[in-house]
Amino acid sequence: MEKKEIMMSVKMEDASSLFSSCYSNSNNIPLWSVFDLCQETEEKGSLGFMDLLGVHQDYYNGGGGGGAPLLADNNSPSQVAGKDSTEATTVKECPSNSETQQQPTPTTPKSASPLSSSVSTTTTVDQAAPSSQHADKLLKAKKTNGKKREREARYAFMTKSEVDHLEDGYRWRKYGQKAVKNSPFPRSYYRCTSGSCNVKKRVERSFTDPTIVVTTYEGQHTHPSPLLMPRSSSSSSMPQTYFSHQHYLHPHHQQLLFNTFPSLDFPPPPPPSSSSQDTTNNNALFPLSDHGLLQDVLPSHMFKQE
DNA sequence: CGAATTTGACCCGCGC
DNA sequence: GCGCGGGTCAAATTCG
Numbered sequence: 001m002e003k004k005e006i007m008m009s010v011k012m013e014d015a016s017s018l019f020s021s022c023y024s025n026s027n028n029i030p031l032w033s034v035f036d037l038c039q040e041t042e043e044k045g046s047l048g049f050m051d052l053l054g055v056h057q058d059y060y061n062g063g064g065g066g067g068a069p070l071l072a073d074n075n076s077p078s079q080v081a082g083k084d085s086t087e088a089t090t091v092k093e094c095p096s097n098s099e100t101q102q103q104p105t106p107t108t109p110k111s112a113s114p115l116s117s118s119v120s121t122t123t124t125v126d127q128a129a130p131s132s133q134h135a136d137k138l139l140k141a142k143k144t145n146g147k148k149r150e151r152e153a154r155y156a157f158m159t160k161s162e163v164d165h166l167e168d169g170y171r172w173r174k175y176g177q178k179a180v181k182n183s184p185f186p187r188s189y190y191r192c193t194s195g196s197c198n199v200k201k202r203v204e205r206s207f208t209d210p211t212i213v214v215t216t217y218e219g220q221h222t223h224p225s226p227l228l229m230p231r232s233s234s235s236s237s238m239p240q241t242y243f244s245h246q247h248y249l250h251p252h253h254q255q256l257l258f259n260t261f262p263s264l265d266f267p268p269p270p271p272p273s274s275s276s277q278d279t280t281n282n283n284a285l286f287p288l289s290d291h292g293l294l295q296d297v298l299p300s301h302m303f304k305q306e
Numbered sequence: 307c308g309a310a311t312t313t314g315a316c317c318c319g320c321g322c
Numbered sequence: 323g324c325g326c327g328g329g330t331c332a333a334a335t336t337c338g
Contacts, residue, residue, distance in 0.1 A: 174311055176330060189329070
């Protein structure tokens with residue numbers, strides 16, 4: 001399979017080039033939207049990348065009906081929607097540090113969607129080896145915090161967006177920015193503002209395709225998303241359906257995904273009626289997909305109650 | 307005025 | 323040993 005060959009050759013540290021590879025293959029249509037490189041879900045129970053981001057079942061079933069596609073861009077939703085410019089791809093990166101690797105996780109996909117099974121069988125080994133160096137470096141950097149901490153799994157979200165910092169429902173504080181070698185675009189470092197939560201994310205733009213934003217999450221939120229809490233004070237002004245996929249993927253890009261995965265039993269894409277104001281009736285636009293696009297894309301076990 | 311961002315300095319390990 | 327690059331810190335600055 002073509003997909004597999006590409007994935008096998010991917011190193012997580014070069015997510016940008018990875019993504020460009022995905023695109024370059026077919027008329028700028030992503031070859032896949034989500035893939036799980038190391039099946040860590042089994043290691044951590046049913047932990048999916050949504051869980052990693054701290055989005056749990058409650059939110060899936062919550063008012064938004066939104067499958068919590070945390071790639072919505074509410075920095076400027078209108079901008080994104082209007083420019084038709086968001087697509088999302090996720091990459092799960094093996095931790096591959098020496099501590100966690102002693103328990104190599106079988107890569108057998110759990111019954112899931114055709115997509116997930118086709119992409120998740122790959123890689124634990126292949127992925128772990130090449131990225132171990134990078135993992136070490138991360139560990140080193142962690143030490144500078146004073147305590148040695150196990151490196152968390154990382155998930156890279158690749159989003160076609162004109163906005164650098166994609167809103168994902170959490171509050172982040174930027175703590176650094178570095179120029180990236182061989183790239184004109186700097187990499188930004190963010191940390192979750194919640195005191196007890198040390199989830200980090202890096203945001204960088206692919207230099208091979210400047211429209212692609214690579215967001216790498218590291219760690220797992222220990223708290224609910226302030227913006228996803230139905231009645232949280234911080235989200236009182238947030239439409240309840242904020243995280244429905246209307247903001248996650250513009251219909252046009254959903255269309256691309258549908259085209260990309262014709263074998264998936266997706267409901268037909270909604271009419272291209274979205275705009276920045278479409279935050280109030282998204283559910284009506286997606287009567288068949290209570291949990292969002294990602295539910296269709298991700299293995300079903302990720303959406304099951306623990 | 308507190309929170310968030312900016313940005314240069316610093317730390318660390320790796321490769322040569 | 324030294325330079326390089328990734329990641330983090332923290333003081334200064336900006337913003338709401």
